[in-house]
Amino acid sequence: MRWKETEYCGWGRVLSASAQVARPEKSEALTAALADASGPAIGALRSYGDAALNDGGHAVQMTRLDRFIGFDPETGVLEAEAGASITDILSAFAPKGWMPTVMPGTGFATLGGCIANDVHGKNHHGAGSFGQHVQSIALMAADGTTKRVSPSRNKDLFRATIGGLGQTGIIQSAKIQLARCSSRLIQVDERRADGLPEFMEMLAESRATYSVGWIDATAKGHNLGRGLLEEAELTSSNMTPKLRKARKIPFNAPSFALSPPTVRMFNKAYFRRVPEEGRGVLRSLEDFFFPLDKIHDWNRLYGKRGFHQFQCVLPDNTAEEALTTMLKLISKAGLASPLAVLKRTGEGRGGHLSFPMTGYTLALDFPHSKNATGLVQELNRMTRLAGGRIYFAKDSLAEPEDIEDAYPELADWQKIVAKADPDGAFTTDLVRRLKLRGER
Amino acid sequence: MSETWIILGASSAMGRAFARHVAAQGCSVILAARDKADTARTAEDCKARGAADAFAVSFDARVPSSFRTIYGVAEKQHGTLNAAVFVGSMPPQEEIDAEPALGDSTIQDSFTGPVNFLHGLAPMMEERGGGTVVGVGSVAGDRGRIGNYTYGAAKAGFHTYLSGLRNRLTRSGGHVVTVKPGFVDTAITWGLPGLFLVASPEAVAQDLWKAVEKKKNTIYTPWFWRYIMLIIRSIPESIFKKMSV
Numbered sequence: 116m117r118w119k120e121t122e123y124c125g126w127g128r129v130l131s132a133s134a135q136v137a138r139p140e141k142s143e144a145l146t147a148a149l150a151d152a153s154g155p156a157i158g159a160l161r162s163y164g165d166a167a168l169n170d171g172g173h174a175v176q177m178t179r180l181d182r183f184i185g186f187d188p189e190t191g192v193l194e195a196e197a198g199a200s201i202t203d204i205l206s207a208f209a210p211k212g213w214m215p216t217v218m219p220g221t222g223f224a225t226l227g228g229c230i231a232n233d234v235h236g237k238n239h240h241g242a243g244s245f246g247q248h249v250q251s252i253a254l255m256a257a258d259g260t261t262k263r264v265s266p267s268r269n270k271d272l273f274r275a276t277i278g279g280l281g282q283t284g285i286i287q288s289a290k291i292q293l294a295r296c297s298s299r300l301i302q303v304d305e306r307r308a309d310g311l312p313e314f315m316e317m318l319a320e321s322r323a324t325y326s327v328g329w330i331d332a333t334a335k336g337h338n339l340g341r342g343l344l345e346e347a348e349l350t351s352s353n354m355t356p357k358l359r360k361a362r363k364i365p366f367n368a369p370s371f372a373l374s375p376p377t378v379r380m381f382n383k384a385y386f387r388r389v390p391e392e393g394r395g396v397l398r399s400l401e402d403f404f405f406p407l408d409k410i411h412d413w414n415r416l417y418g419k420r421g422f423h424q425f426q427c428v429l430p431d432n433t434a435e436e437a438l439t440t441m442l443k444l445i446s447k448a449g450l451a452s453p454l455a456v457l458k459r460t461g462e463g464r465g466g467h468l469s470f471p472m473t474g475y476t477l478a479l480d481f482p483h484s485k486n487a488t489g490l491v492q493e494l495n496r497m498t499r500l501a502g503g504r505i506y507f508a509k510d511s512l513a514e515p516e517d518i519e520d521a522y523p524e525l526a527d528w529q530k531i532v533a534k535a536d537p538d539g540a541f542t543t544d545l546v547r548r549l550k551l552r553g554e555r
Numbered sequence: 556m557s558e559t560w561i562i563l564g565a566s567s568a569m570g571r572a573f574a575r576h577v578a579a580q581g582c583s584v585i586l587a588a589r590d591k592a593d594t595a596r597t598a599e600d601c602k603a604r605g606a607a608d609a610f611a612v613s614f615d616a617r618v619p620s621s622f623r624t625i626y627g628v629a630e631k632q633h634g635t636l637n638a639a640v641f642v643g644s645m646p647p648q649e650e651i652d653a654e655p656a657l658g659d660s661t662i663q664d665s666f667t668g669p670v671n672f673l674h675g676l677a678p679m680m681e682e683r684g685g686g687t688v689v690g691v692g693s694v695a696g697d698r699g700r701i702g703n704y705t706y707g708a709a710k711a712g713f714h715t716y717l718s719g720l721r722n723r724l725t726r727s728g729g730h731v732v733t734v735k736p737g738f739v740d741t742a743i744t745w746g747l748p749g750l751f752l753v754a755s756p757e758a759v760a761q762d763l764w765k766a767v768e769k770k771k772n773t774i775y776t777p778w779f780w781r782y783i784m785l786i787i788r789s790i791p792e793s794i795f796k797k798m799s800v
Contacts (some may be wrong), residue, residue: 116745117742117745117746118746119745120746138742138745139591139742140568140571140741140742141566141568141590142592142593142596143590143592143593144742179742182596182597182599182600183599183603183604184596184599184600185599185603186603193603205607207579207603207604208603259697288705391591
């Protein structure tokens with residue numbers, strides 16, 4: 116097996132690593148790679164920080180092991196190799212009336228990555244997290260042996276693998292339950308929310324299957340926390356969706372592209388795009404679920420310096436107060452980009468280290484700078500004090516103390532992982548930075 | 556009208572990408588490669604992607620008896636028969652220099668094996684009329700270079716055969732596309748130094764499909780290799796023999 120010396124980075128492009136990377140195309144080659152050396156499995160590199168980085172070590176890129184292994188058109192159960200992407204699954208099965216039950220904000224994410232980060236989607240409040248629709252996983256240990264883990268077989272190991280950041284072994288393939296979809300279109304209703312309390316109430320009262328809020332992180336005063344609520348339902352329209360053509364960002368954008376005045380102006384216009392009385396539009400599934408995927412390499416919009424994403428989830432009892440304080444701090448700093456999301460989350464989570472909890476999740480991008488780093492660290496502290504959590508898939512700046520109380524099942528997870536991977540073959544930069552596997 | 560594609564070398568990255576592409580068009584696929592466990596998995600994948608049917612069969616360019624199984628499966632399919640050939644082997648030239656017998660297997664894998672297979676298939680294609688053969692050669696076949704001239708010679712022979720086969724199959728409404736890929740991002744090239752302008756297997760598969768639909772005779776993929784090779788071919792031999800490109 117040939118290993119390639121590779122410089123690579125997380126989606127936020129601030130953290131990077133240099134590692135020996137193997138990219139097997141057959142199961143046989145994966146076994147051969149593990150016989151040489153071991154390292155964590157990596158996928159499409161869509162996590163923002165260092166979840167997929169292993170500086171100075173090895174890594175196994177799974178993107179070429181991306182085949183569908185079996186599909187039952189009666190039950191909608193799909194078995195696929197870990198490198199299959201969500202978009203690939205959606206485009207192959209939507210014409211047959213099925214789609215992934217949970218879809219993250221990018222369709223480029225791989226099946227393995229979605230499991231290892233127990234991702235959630237715009238239907239989290241109803242459907243739960245990605246891992247809750249996984250029926251079984253073929254998990255390979257560092258010694259090359261494969262175990263099948265499921266909610267009934269090796270169930271502790273299964274739970275530790277869901278959201279387990281690749282620490283229990285290499286996810287080779289998995290069986291997932293797809294959901295019915297009647298067409299390739301989705302009916303989206305958009306409404307304005309004039310301020311944070313109103314926005315939170317609208318989110319809490321929404322009965323829509325899919326709901327997500329865009330929040331204007333530059334708004335201040337009585338506009339603080341204003342935004343747009345998108346609620347969506349699948350339709351049975353048989354119109355063929357008009358797919359927008361993918362575009363590329365061919366170069367790193369100059370820094371003024373996201374300067375505070377530009378962002379303020381953009382946000383204002385974006386907010387007013389939706390009339391006061393709201394509006395309904397019909398979109399393709401791809402455009403609704405993966406709004407940024409049409410712009411390949413959109414992370415280049417932040418320029419060479421890269422960016423950080425902060426995403427927290429806050430429990431109901433502290434959410435309003437904490438969000439108000441956070442948004443005040445953010446709008447005062449004027450560092451946020453227009454990409455900001457507020458969403459209601461339910462209790463659904465599939466593993467010990469899964470992110471979601473009942474409450475609200477806020478996600479924001481900040482172009483990298485010293486001030487932005489300080490701001491995100493402050494937001495991380497505020498999250499901890501409010502009894503919330505930060506999302507490992509997004510994080511690049513947290514410190515071990517920011518997470519120790521946030522994940523009450525961390526100790527259980529550590530025990531299972533210590534047994535599954537006693538030599539620490541699958542550790543990553545993230546795991547080491549946050550000392551997730553304990554002091555070693 | 557139903558179409559069947561025989562894919563020789565279906566467990567290579569390009570072969571797999573092309574198989575998926577034709578599967579998504581609803582064609583049946585016969586996936587032939589040495590690693591049958593791997594092609595069996597790709598067969599399931601092709602079915603899930605829309606292939607009317609998918610079969611995995613063992614194929615070894617050095618074992619002529621393995622051809623018969625494939626003809627047998629193809630015989631049972633209705634409609635037009637097509638074939639895409641992605642097989643070949645390229646040991647480093649120094650290894651062949653050290654062990655000249657290795658040249659034989661390189662030539663078998665890249666030239667005589669696929670040629671004999673296609674020669675057995677041609678009468679079946681003629682009988683049914685129509686059908687397309689996609690033969691993947693190489694830019695290495697355009698000029699003998701110090702780095703890989705045994706492989707290059709085998710591919711040059713393959714190009715010549717394909718041109719003759721095109722001449723033959725045209726008479727029964729069939730067609731042959733000769734493909735000369737440059738560097739493609741596969742397990743073979745992964746981590747090799749000195750590669751540039753590397754194409755993804757999916758992009759190559761798309762190019763192949765376009766060439767099939769437009770009945771192109773010879774294509775370079777990505778397209779700019781036509782011009783790179785034009786330059787390389789036009790260097791006078793008196794100069795070229797001293798170069799190491």
